Amino acid sequence: MSVPPGDPSRPARGAGNGVPPRPTAPDTAAHDLPPTTPTPAAKTAGRRAAHAFRVGAARTGRVVGRGTLAGARLAGRGSRAGARRARAYTHSAGAGESGLARLVELHFVNLMGDAALTVSLAGTIFAIPTDEARGQVAQFLVLTMAPFALLAPFIGPLLDRFRHGRRWAIGTTLALRAFLCWVLAGAVANDSPWLFPAALGCLVASKAYGVTRASAVPRLLPPGFSLVNANSRNALAGVAGMAVGGGLAGAAARVGPEWSLRLAFVIYVVGTVLAIRLPSRVDSSTGEQDIEDTGPLPVPRRDGRRLGLVQRLQARVAALPVTVLTALCSAIGARLLTGFLTLFMAFLMREHPLPGHSGTFVLALVVGAAGTGNALGTVVGNALRQLRPDLIIAVALIADVLAALAAALFYSLTTLLVLGLVAGLGAQLIKLSSDAVVQRDIDETVRTRVFAWSETVLQIAWVVGGGIGIAIPLIPRLGFGVISALLLLVLAASVRIRMTRHHRPHPTPAPGSM
Template sequence: MSVLSDLKTVAVHRDFRKLFAVRLVSQCGDGMFQAGLATLFFFNPQNLATAAAVAGAFAILLLPFTLVAPFAGPLLDRWRRRQVLLGGNAIRVVLTLVLAVIMVTQGVSVAVYVLALVTLGVNRFLLAALSAGLPRVVPREQLLMANTLTPTLGAVSAVAGAGLGFLIGAISPAGVLKDGLTLTVAAVLFGCASALALRLGKDQLGPDRAATGRGRSWAEVAQDLRATAVDMADGARYLVRRRTPGMGLGVMAIHRFLYGVNFIALILISRNLLNDPADAGAGLATFGLLAGLSFAGNGLAIVLTPLAHERVRPSQWIVVCLLIGAVSQGLLAITPAFAMIVASAVLLGLSVQGAKIAVDTIVQRDTHDAFRGRAFSLYDMLYNAAFAGAAALAAAVLPDEGWSALVFAVLALVYVLLAVGYRAGIARIDDTPREVPVPQPLDEPTDLV
């Protein structure tokens, strides 16, 4: 089934179209925002791109939200998710404009890192809300199709936004306004995404149960944070007891860790191995090309995953994707020739996106709506933790050129072991979720804004 045909099938639902529009515009802004950060942190001629420096930048941006992100899930299970999309994007407008002003007037400072950190954290929160709300706008039998299309086409939108961001930077005249222009345009897109969320009804994306929280004292806020911690622990226990979503999140976290090491290596290879390290612009162009090819692999996942799921279960497709990941790293272990790097990037893009579509489907299919927000918040936490852990490992094992035959050979071996271990676990439980009692309903939903 073609992508266009799948999109026509789910796009007949008006509410899906509304939610999908929010995702596309929001993620286009994400891509533009992240392009600005990539240029600033990794391909600035004034910065030395060493393995430790690149890993440190990733740790600064991701590690704090590994600790904060779990608290988003219980809120997604308490607050109206439509209001989260509306308010979250509006907050990003303000943060991004302030960041642009600081970059123009003061240059790179601690405030830039802090604001970038907060803005990316809000983005993770919004992506979790988009995923948690998807089952409310498409029929259950079309959920796999929607899961296949929306995250990947959202990623395509992010790539388009990144490309537009790089183009704006390339054609902008040199000067103090150059650094802030891309971020200003990204803020406009965030504002458009916030406005598009107004087309959805307040209660349309759920959840069915939520708790009110107006006029709380500081003591009540502290109590709510403790309750949130308890809720998150309950959500984790639920996913583990439910079996299939817990195993899916676990395998995707490890997959993301391995991908993170490869991603940091790709930055270093682009700037320091394939190009003169002093020519940061050439390094950025090479990295953009390789990243685009990796997203072409994501596009293959859009086409192949629905075809695969007509013949095998999502869990079996995850095993196949992990083995594809092993092949991608094995190719890199042979030689750092450009053709081999290109083939590896495409295969790894297919592996990551194909596995993610399957895991998203398993989590949404096998998780009760009362826990779905927490499930995707845990997903987000594991995503950040895996990337932060990958940064720490990359700093320790990768040379500044980014290529090591031993490192890529080990990554290939770990992919194989992960595929074998996950296959054995699924076979042991017969790929069937266990029934888990669902708690009593909470109070009525409350507005976020």
């Protein structure tokens, strides 16, 4: 019979039964055991493994470093090659000798700064409550834009009276934005009340830059070079500048919005230096005269002095050919639409985003569509140079009206994208075509001042459009319905101008025009 384990009747192992006793485990913890001494072979293997690891790490580091340097060299070569191609393009067809290339490069730098400023303000002005932002933007828009709108008609004639005026005027608009960007950097960091005045001061300076630069372009045209070609180069440089400036500012904004503003400050300082270094031909007004002195309605005078602004404006409008006046009216409609779309969409997407879509995402899509349309307009405008510019202007304005009506009647993401694309495309096509009309139908002695004066009117139209976008309630169909009605009025006015003034004598086209 077996005896169960632990039975006291069972004899113990080794207790006189011939079986050696089983060794018992010592009553000691494992960590109290003395360490095992490695053998010489184990030490040698460990040293070899450590050496192999160090050699492999060093080789890997050298490979990664060489790859990084090679990639940097490749990127640098690609950027240098791209810069060389861009510089060759801007200096081609005599643009380098005439100084037009310098103005194109200046415009590239200017749009870089504007893009950096836009990226910086995207998270500041539009990051506060919508109602408060609309009120402050409307208030400062009136306070800052009203003096500009009143003084704008005098900017061109004032610059023409003073030698070396235009280069310093262009440089002043850039230097002012540099100073305001530095102020904005501190205002953003400290929540200063100077945020809105400084931001809208930058907007005023940007519009003034457009006017002063417009007066400089015709003075730098190479022989046989059209105004449309010059503005196309400026437009392409602007698109590239916005892309580069926006990318750099986006990287700097990750640290903080004040750093992207400091980047804009540096860019504007560079632009100021480039503006002052423009050719002296920018300041020359030799052989030029006022458009109002060439029309059938001479400027009334009393005691050798000109009368008020109203009489001068009447004489100026009377002196413009029907085609130029019609093109200017259509361009005003396009600028109204772009100004309205910029500010109305910015606030609409904050308060009433589309269902199922982020307001910021939709706004970025619409802005991207408008930028794409603007760049596409430059390409299409050059491709359609054989067509009559008057026809291009009419078709583009009708397309703007239809796109705005579609957004009002069928408000959706698709119609908003179509409106942004058509607005950008139409604005660029109308601008290029109206420049072609000015060069074709305005005599060379008055062409520069007509061009600068028309640019002033277009800048004011953008401001008015933006003011309408702020003033009306943020109801999508109401807002787009209002701008559609305004565009229909502009279209009707352009048709009426052509019909009622067709009997006026048409001036002889200037030589070398499109």
